Amino acid sequence: xxxxxxxxxxxxxxxxxxxxxxxxxxxxxxxxxxxxxxxxxxxxxxxxxxxxxxxxxxxxxxxxxxxxxxxxxxxxxxxxxxxxxxxxxxxxxxxxxxxxxxxxxxxxxxxxxxxxxxxxxxxxxxxxxxxxxxxxxxxxxxxxxxxxxxxxxxxxxxxxxxxxxxxxxxxxxxxxxxxxxxxxxxxxxxxxxxxxxxxxxxxxxxxxxxxxxxxxxxxxxxxxxxxxxxxxxxxxxxxxxxxxxxxxxxxxxxxxxxxxxxxxxxxxxxxxxxxxxxxxxxxxxxxxxxxxxxxx
Amino acid sequence: xxxxxxxxxxxxxxxxxxxxxxxxxxxxxxxxxxxxxxxxxxxxxxxxxxxxxxxxxxxxxxxxxxxxxxxxxxxxxxxxxxxxxxxxxxxxxxxxxxxxxxxxxxxxxxxxxxxxxxxxxxxxxxxxxxxxxxxxxxxxxxxxxxxxxxxxxxxxxxxxxxxxxxxxxxxxxxxxxxxxxxxxxxxxxxxxxxxxxxxxxxxxxxxxxxxxxxxxxxxxxxxxxxxxxxxxxxxx
Numbered sequence: 001x002x003x004x005x006x007x008x009x010x011x012x013x014x015x016x017x018x019x020x021x022x023x024x025x026x027x028x029x030x031x032x033x034x035x036x037x038x039x040x041x042x043x044x045x046x047x048x049x050x051x052x053x054x055x056x057x058x059x060x061x062x063x064x065x066x067x068x069x070x071x072x073x074x075x076x077x078x079x080x081x082x083x084x085x086x087x088x089x090x091x092x093x094x095x096x097x098x099x100x101x102x103x104x105x106x107x108x109x110x111x112x113x114x115x116x117x118x119x120x121x122x123x124x125x126x127x128x129x130x131x132x133x134x135x136x137x138x139x140x141x142x143x144x145x146x147x148x149x150x151x152x153x154x155x156x157x158x159x160x161x162x163x164x165x166x167x168x169x170x171x172x173x174x175x176x177x178x179x180x181x182x183x184x185x186x187x188x189x190x191x192x193x194x195x196x197x198x199x200x201x202x203x204x205x206x207x208x209x210x211x212x213x214x215x216x217x218x219x220x221x222x223x224x225x226x227x228x229x230x231x232x233x234x235x236x237x238x239x240x241x242x243x244x245x246x247x248x249x250x251x252x253x254x255x256x257x258x259x260x261x262x263x264x265x266x267x268x269x270x271x272x273x274x275x276x277x278x279x280x281x282x283x284x285x286x287x288x289x290x291x292x293x294x295x296x
Numbered sequence: 297x298x299x300x301x302x303x304x305x306x307x308x309x310x311x312x313x314x315x316x317x318x319x320x321x322x323x324x325x326x327x328x329x330x331x332x333x334x335x336x337x338x339x340x341x342x343x344x345x346x347x348x349x350x351x352x353x354x355x356x357x358x359x360x361x362x363x364x365x366x367x368x369x370x371x372x373x374x375x376x377x378x379x380x381x382x383x384x385x386x387x388x389x390x391x392x393x394x395x396x397x398x399x400x401x402x403x404x405x406x407x408x409x410x411x412x413x414x415x416x417x418x419x420x421x422x423x424x425x426x427x428x429x430x431x432x433x434x435x436x437x438x439x440x441x442x443x444x445x446x447x448x449x450x451x452x453x454x455x456x457x458x459x460x461x462x463x464x465x466x467x468x469x470x471x472x473x474x475x476x477x478x479x480x481x482x483x484x485x486x487x488x489x490x491x492x493x494x495x496x497x498x499x500x501x502x503x504x505x506x507x508x509x510x511x512x513x514x515x516x517x518x519x520x521x522x523x524x525x526x527x528x529x530x531x532x
Contacts, residue, residue: 166394166398169387169391170398172384172386172387173384173387173391173395176384176385176386176387177384179346179378179382180378180382180383180384181395182345182346182366182370183344183346183366183370183375183382184370184395184398184399184443184447185367185370185371186395186398187365187367
């Protein structure tokens with residue numbers, strides 16, 4: 001097997017993995033604070049993509065404006081969900097909010113289904129974004145390069161925000177001990193809103209990258225990638241930012257290597273393979289790669 | 297300053313605090329003593345807004361605390377050092393202190409507060425960049441008190457500051473409390489270590505199964521035969 005091909009698959013894997021990582025961060029920061037697995041997260045991604053489709057193909061807005069507007073819509077949707085479906089259940093058991101998040105996920109998928117039908121729709125980027133560049137033996141489109149660059153930039157910004165700013169430190173304080181955080185005078189609702197806003201904006205960005213990759217959109221498109229990103233968050237150690245990134249990259253790379261290197265008779269099972277990886281890692285490290293011991 | 301009347305707090309079907317009334321005046325140090333499960337911690341949680349009482353009144357400088365969220369209560373100057381210290385173990389000591397100053401706008405004052413805390417607990421200054429999880433129990437208690445002082449308290453609520461500490465460290469923590477008392481801070485102290493608490497305080501309340509059974513000046517209570525027998529381990 002030519003080495004170039006393997007390197008190509010590796011790069012593809014890193015690209016896919018960095019998209020998972022961005023989505024996984026959204027799961028992880030919300031879980032860190034509320035111990036809530038927000039299953040609607042993947043569908044917020046889908047919602048963002050449909051918003052892009054409308055702004056881009058129907059209104060013909062320039063791409064930067066499309067991205068900003070869709071991110072705003074995703075953030076609003078995320079905050080609305082938090083306010084209506086999660087906040088009233090704040091003192092309820094974890095299973096209750098879990099069911100609530102599954103309900104929101106189903107609801108969002110079906111609303112999109114009602115409006116846009118189950119038909120796949122074309123998601124066509126402007127020509128200059130699909131142009132191919134060749135670096136050595138690797139072929140990357142402008143979109144691919146944008147994906148890598150924006151993931152890297154968002155990670156750096158996020159790490160700085162979480163470690164250097166007042167709201168970021170408050171977020172870490174909340175995810176360790178919500179009661180003590182209240183006693184510091186931290187308005188935990190503001191911190192939770194912030195976490196949902198950041199997560200939803202990142203999900204929308206990831207949706208853009210995925211749709212750019214697949215070139216089509218459909219109402220269920222966020223579900224499986226959302227599930228894999230959730231696996232990435234668990235694999236890396238849910239609640240940990242670095243864990244989400246490592247988990248995302250690991251899942252992306254192993255998925256792509258599996259799809260590219262295995263005989264075609266088994267490559268159809270690539271999704272199943274991802275879950276096998278998850279199970280294997282959790283068997284040896286039940287709290288995930290960077291998971292903290294106290295959360296076992 | 298703080299006036300609680302007829303407070304009732306329920307956990308599901310269990311009434312943890314039932315018809316409690318107490319008063320804290322400005323510059324006073326008040327001890328609230330009693331055995332395990334008497335409802336002392338619950339009372340503090342109700343004052344700082346972590347729990348919503350089912351009945352009663354809790355007035356602080358004329359404001360009704362029961363209608364306020366926990367963070368608003370901190371903003372009014374009631375600061376709670378919780379049982380078991382509850383420092384943020386994954387944050388550094390400096391970040392813990394900074395979280396204490398979360399609502400403080402006056403940078404000059406924050407700076408003064410840091411200096412004051414370093415003077416009181418020099419060990420914290422030596423370990424600013426270390427994560428709080430690496431501190432011993434006594435050091436964590438100092439950090440918890442320091443963190444609370446960063447919030448500029450007018451009324452400090454302390455829940456079992458000596459719990460789990462060696463006699464030597466207990467002594468150190470109480471020395472800090474004497475210092476705070478001398479500086480004029482109003483303190484409501486919940487303690488198992490009744491003798492130390494009565495020594496420190498001006499007045500004290502004894503709590504049993506959810507309400508106050510004995511109250512009075514600490515110097516009198518320390519000689520009260522009933523208090524002596526139940527909380528001070530007989531003849532001392």
